[in-house]
Amino acid sequence: MVSFENAGILLTPLFSITYMIQEVDFHSHTVHSDGTLTPVELVALAKERGIKALALTDHDTTGGLDEALAAGEREGVEIIPGIEISVVYEPGTMHILGYFIDHKSTRLQELLKGIQRDRADRNPQIIKKLNALGIEITLEEVVKESGGGQVGRPHFARVLINKGRAKNMEDAFRKYLGKDAPAYVNKRRVLPEEGIRMIRDAGGVAVLAHPKLLRAEAGEFDGILDGLVAAGLEGLEVYSSCQNQEEAERFKAAAERRRILVTGGSDFHGTNKADVELGHMGSWASMTYEALSRMKGALAGRN
Numbered sequence: 084m085v086s087f088e089n090a091g092i093l094l095t096p097l098f099s100i101t102y103m104i105q106e107v108d109f110h111s112h113t114v115h116s117d118g119t120l121t122p123v124e125l126v127a128l129a130k131e132r133g134i135k136a137l138a139l140t141d142h143d144t145t146g147g148l149d150e151a152l153a154a155g156e157r158e159g160v161e162i163i164p165g166i167e168i169s170v171v172y173e174p175g176t177m178h179i180l181g182y183f184i185d186h187k188s189t190r191l192q193e194l195l196k197g198i199q200r201d202r203a204d205r206n207p208q209i210i211k212k213l214n215a216l217g218i219e220i221t222l223e224e225v226v227k228e229s230g231g232g233q234v235g236r237p238h239f240a241r242v243l244i245n246k247g248r249a250k251n252m253e254d255a256f257r258k259y260l261g262k263d264a265p266a267y268v269n270k271r272r273v274l275p276e277e278g279i280r281m282i283r284d285a286g287g288v289a290v291l292a293h294p295k296l297l298r299a300e301a302g303e304f305d306g307i308l309d310g311l312v313a314a315g316l317e318g319l320e321v322y323s324s325c326q327n328q329e330e331a332e333r334f335k336a337a338a339e340r341r342r343i344l345v346t347g348g349s350d351f352h353g354t355n356k357a358d359v360e361l362g363h364m365g366s367w368a369s370m371t372y373e374a375l376s377r378m379k380g381a382l383a384g385r386n
């Protein structure tokens with residue numbers, strides 16, 4: 084049965100998984116990037132799960148923040164204004180999370196506009212590659228699937244699934260859209276230190292998302308993390324729906340050794356990542372309100 088466990092509360096038995104819901108979830112997405120819930124729906128779900136504080140971290144956009152902050156205020160869920168920035172890194176994937184950013188900053192919005200333009204430039208190229216593979220697909224169909232938010236590969240994936248060209252998201256990325264697949268188009272990205280600077284200049288705290296996805300060996304990882312910390316990184320996403328217990332322990336030790344913040348997030352995307360529950364980042368995870376207090380302390384100590 085599926086149970087949501089939080090402060091002794093068990094909810095909705097369905098399958099045979101127990102979800103440990105944490106007090107704080109530092110990583111989630113809405114329709115403004117590649118999630119499937121609106122900010123209002125996301126906040127309502129957080130409230131239902133008993134989550135005290137939630138960071139909205141859409142990819143390269145702050146479009147959902149005002150709505151989420153207002154809903155949080157109404158519902159009594161603390162919303163942390165956040166973002167997730169894709170940065171240059173090979174051969175894996177590097178995403179930098181930003182928390183407590185001033186999303187009204189004109190400088191931040193100018194930089195994000197540039198990144199959003201680069202994303203938009205990529206989309207017709209993906210269409211061309213898919214067409215060349217003999218798939219009839221138009222940009223209009225993909226834009227429609229995105230529901231008016233920023234268009235990303237998961238929206239291409241959903242159209243491919245609807246057309247019967249892929250079984251599910253995983254299959255669509257494996258066959259067409261993933262890094263080693265034939266319709267992959269890279270997007271222009273900012274450098275890691277530029278991403279960190281953008282977040283810090285907007286008054287935020289920069290944290291490395293899902294370090295597992297760097298696909299770096301242990302020794303190599305230490306050097307990368309040291310470089311990021313030297314560039315102003317202040318935390319590591321130790322708990323994530325994509326990291327197992329052994330990985331979480333390794334990342335926790337790496338964070339503690341450098342005295343940087345330990346964070347955790349589900350990376351919830353709604354039905355675009357159907358097996359990821361809001362608030363769940365492994366039964367071994369511990370993301371209490373104290374982690375958020377530490378982050379606030381780091382911000383307060385800045386001059």
Ligand code: AMP
Pocket residue numbers: 117142169234235236237252253256257261352
């Ligand atoms: P984009 O930002 O447009 O390059 O799309 C990247 C997003 O696609 C990620 O943030 C994930 O949400 C999703 N994604 C990437 N790889 C996969 C995969 N193998 N299966 C499902 N979703 C994926």
Ligand code: FE
Pocket residue numbers: 112117142352
């Ligand atoms: Fe995503």
Ligand code: FE
Pocket residue numbers: 167178292293
């Ligand atoms: Fe990410």
Ligand code: ZN
Pocket residue numbers: 110111112140167350
């Ligand atoms: Zn994410």
